[in-house]
Amino acid sequence: MSQEIRNIEPKAVWNHFADLNAVPRPSKKEERIIQFMVDFGKKLNLDTFVDSVGNVIIKKPATLGMETRKTIVLQGHLDMVHQKNADTVFDFDKEGIKMSVDGDWVKAKGTTLGADNGLGVAAIMAVLSSTDIQHPEIEALFTIDEETGMTGAMGLEGGILKGEILLNLDTEEDDEIGIGCAGGVDVTATRTYKEEETPKNTTGFTIAVKGLNGGHSGMDIIKGLGNANKIMNRILFDGFTNFGLRIANINGGSLRNAIPRESFATVIIDTVSKEPFLFESTQLINTIKEEFLTLEANLEIEIKEVTSPEKVMDLGVQEGFIKAIYAALNGVYRMSPDVSGLVETSNNIARVIVKEGTIKIACLTRSSSESNKWDLANSLRSCFELAGFDVDFAGTYPGWLPNLNSEILVVLENLYKELFQENPNIAACHAGLECGILGQNYPKIDMISFGPTIKGAHSPDERAQISSTQKFWKLFMEVLKNIPEKK
Missing domain, CATH: 3.40.630.10 (Zn peptidases)
Structure with a gap:
């Protein structure tokens, strides 16, 4: 070699x-x-x-x-x-x-x-x-x-x-x-939650989103590639809204400057809702794959039954968390008005971790305009703070x-x-x-x-x-x- x-x-x-x-x-x-x-x-x-x-x-x-x-x-x-x-x-x-x-x-x-x-x-x-x-x-x-x-x-x-x-x-x-x-700033949202004992008569599942292209969160953001954290959240949101899905843990993405390729979650569903949940989730998975067929031909989304975890996230915090991820912008925010085809401002929801009573959401916001960099950063901050998160800006560069x-x-x-x-x-x-x-x-x-x-x-x-x-x-x-x- x-x-x-x-x-x-x-x-x-x-x-x-x-x-x-x-x-x-x-x-x-x-x-x-x-x-x-x-x-x-x-x-x-x-x-x-x-x-x-x-x-x-x-x-x-x-x-x-x-x-x-x-x-x-x-x-x-x-x-x-x-x-x-x-x-x-x-x-x-x-x-x-x-x-x-x-x-x-x-x-x-x-x-x-x-x-x-x-x-x-x-x-x-x-x-x-x-x-x-x-x-x-x-x-x-x-x-x-x-x-x-x-x-x-x-x-x-x-x-x-x-x-x-x-x-x-x-x-x-x-x-x-x-x-x-472009310049950039790290936008990191954190909060704690109370772990609750897993309710009885529930079934555990792992959900895996993988096979995405990933890539550079600046150069490749214009391509509209799949973000594993956002795709995972669609599945969690649907399961929570329709079947009362509860989250035990999530590990999504890796580095702030890489478009997330993978996300993994452990969840539970009331056993009585198991079959309807799997049926509807399969329908949603097929829809997502169809949406990304041209860009993400190797996308895989798997749901597997496992032993139920011992604890899950507090219900109130979970609802705010899922909705905040759904609302937070990922991708292109604004194209340059001066340079044709150039992304001016964007955000990458790079890392999502839910584990042992702590949530961390890490984003990298980029822009060649300082004012729009902070406009988008403050938009993300507002979204996460409304859901009870503490938000920190760090690593800013021009x-x-x-x-x-x-x-x-x-x-x-x-x-x-x-x-x-x-x-x-x-x-x-x-x-x-x-x-x-x-x-x-x-x-x-x-x-x-x-x-x-x-x-x-x-x-x-x-x-x-x-x-x-x-x-x-x-x-x-x-x-x-x-x-x-x-x-």
Whole structure:
């Protein structure tokens, strides 16, 4: 497996990517990958250090003849999203990613691949370790915790970097030049409930929603994919309204920036209502599958009879909880009035946990408009507070406002046209890139984002296109040669 990946061109990039993927690197547990990067920089005898929050900075002097060009910051994030299929046995804290080649694509075996943002990091490493690539003075910035809070970018102090141009290598379509992105805020609703003894003469059931595509809660939110938490809630709502269903526990979704692929619940029904409940639930399941047939062909919803749990949720709290989930917006809230086809504001109901007297609902609200970000966040807050929840806003980060007069944008646009005989897609995206945050402490830096094509990021279907990586590398090499002169 590893050798197959290492033989792909450009070998320098794929070899560094294979090395990265051998190191577990979950968000907020980056100690091993930080040390890996420090060792990498020091082995090359390059100026290498770790800042106060854990970002790794590696500096490399300009190559001969490039000393008069502007210093550039090459930036990528070290952490990766950890997702796996339910039937995949894998320990992200201990194992390296298992990869394979499938035609023009590199995939992982039942897990996320880590191409987001491992390929960008690997490309930077390839430049740092090269002896024959022309480039100006480089400050390589490897941030931590991008996927679960962007705390690395937030913690980067002003004055550490001297570069005038920043190349962010975290865009996932090879024909796109990124000039802006959405900001975001975590909206978390919590409350407690009283556990009650399970009534007599009841039958227990488990309900499983699985097989959904999932995906990136920013880039993929426009697709209208199924959200396992919302689908589960439809079934619970119907069972509660018509048959008095009671909830024992729920475990739905995973990470805040991943569209939920799975949700599992344990419930009870009065035994006398067992058959009507199963009949109507089957009808509802068929309806939901029909609704999602085009987008979610592998959707599975299973109801299985089990031994009744010992305790269930307080009835009053349960009613408020189910109705709040039903009312809370999930998906696109507003399209951009200025950029055709761009989602401006959205919400992902990412995580729903009901367990042992505690409820937690975790959402990620995104927007390229600060006012609409808070408008939607307050809408969600109102919905959950009406149901008795405490609501917390955390992890807020700004968007990145496009600069159409960017000097580096002109360079990339012209080089792309020259190399590929077509116009690039110059666009803002609905994902949360670190550029907006980095721009707070470095307001004068000229930023741009580009990268190879990666599909299914944040899901076990994540895959990186080999031919696209070659295209990206070709563009990257030309960009390094054509950095403008210092003024």
